[in-house]
Amino acid sequence: MTNNWMKKQRLLGYIFIGPSMLGVLLFFLIPALYSFGLMFTNYKFMNPNVEFVGLDNIIRLFKDPMFYLSLKNTAVFLLAVPVSIALGFVVAVVLNQKIYLKKLLRGLYFMPYITSGVAVAFVWMLLFHPTQGPINGMLRSIGIDNPPGWLSTTTSSMFAIDIIWVWFLLGYNMIIYLAALQEVSPELLEAAKIDGAKRGQILRKIIWPLVSPTTFLLLITGLIMTIKTFGIIQAITHGGPGNSTTILSLYVYQNAFRYYDMGYASTLSWALFIVILLITLVQWIGQKRWVHY
């Protein structure tokens, strides 16, 4: 085995990552740089007059009331993440007890996450039907005469989307918590029980702090994933009624492919990137500070 051979083997590294690297260049890096450049132009699709406009798009963004509304809607959308994490935790804790049909139950809770795309959004659209839908039918039958209009009113639509999103994410959070709970040492719990700790105390003072890294991870990944989503909203409300469900990612899409305003759409998309960057920074800082083992 010569040195030369070893060297050649090392160079094979480039061949192994080469094909994947090509894809990353073509479909990630180059488009990202291209988009960054577009931010400083007034490029409209099919319009040959392209000018460099400096910071005009960025100034426009700060003056655009729709931008602020989309940020606010995004914030409301993000509320679904902590709620689904809390519910996922509760379900995981219960499933981690002595209980029958564990696997079946786990599968049922997890099902929405893996099977749901846009198709199930249309099912929810009918379930939420304000006058005839089964959800309001049930609410009326238990005596609520004026149930919410769900997706049909500007004040409730974002919350209806939140319900769908909590439902969707819950199973994922539960699965990750179940894995984390496996790591909690049974000796520790036994010791706490012997010392006379109550069930609620064990949960609050021992289990919850022990799984805090998982909670933190779920929060960050959940927020980032949610910020990037717009498919289900585009499919069932198109951002409406009014603009009440136009979240930032959907607003980018609308500017790009409804108004073909590529320059401004690129600017908005980088605003979205900055939100993701901020969340990631919080992750880096917070991991050290807020996670208690």
Next chain:
Amino acid sequence: MEMKARLSSDVPKRLGLTILMLVLAIAMVIPFLWMISTSFKTPAQVFEYPIKWIPSAPTWEHHVKVWTGPKSFGTYYWNSLKISIIGMAGATFLSAFAAYGFARIQFKGRNALFMLYLSMMMVPPQVLFVPKFLMFEWAGIYNTHLALILPGLFTIFGVFMLRQFFLSIPNEITESAFIDGAGHFRIFFRLILPLAKPALATLAIIDFSWQWNDYENALVFLIDEELYTVPLGLQNFILENTVDYNGMMAAASAGILPMIAVFAIGQRYIIQGLTNSAVKG
């Protein structure tokens, strides 16, 4: 004795918890049940309350319409299958290839390149839609399946996930082969890939479900109806049949059913893959 007493007193509690969790779990899957039930009902029965889960006179009419109508789901299915399967196979293999390079070969610039991968993960798809649209338009692949298949061959998540797995394979296994003169190609194909079968299956299943459910890319890059994938075809059906709720639910069933099958078969792999990449990643 004491043990026995404790066990028997546990049973009612266990049963109670199980029943409670089962009721909640059924609530979770109610949208699916309602969808299937509605797809077999008549229009008049759609919004009947209280809900009759098993319709009195089930009809196949709506499913027949979805599959044999002027815009049959057969075309959408074929398009989706083609795109998802090619994408899944390519993405799994290329990810494994790259992951091996990152995990097991020491070469110059490796860490810098890996950082590039990391940073690209943070770029939201919304940043990429516009330039990709313009690039595809320029390259002549806009409004063709290639616009979905080519980018679908690459998944940064997949490289991460498999790299993680390859790192966990003990060095001794490959070192002795290396000393015997086996090169990286041989080690990759003969040793690593067979060991990685479960991880590859996990990635393949997760990637397939992403590609099958991908609505956003199809929305941006396809216009012609005969090119539509299932999610777009479904949307089209719903836009054209705004009051045919039974038809909508039959169409939604058609869209979801393959995912339910994939879920039933691959649940174990999916759970394993997601937990590994989350807990260790």
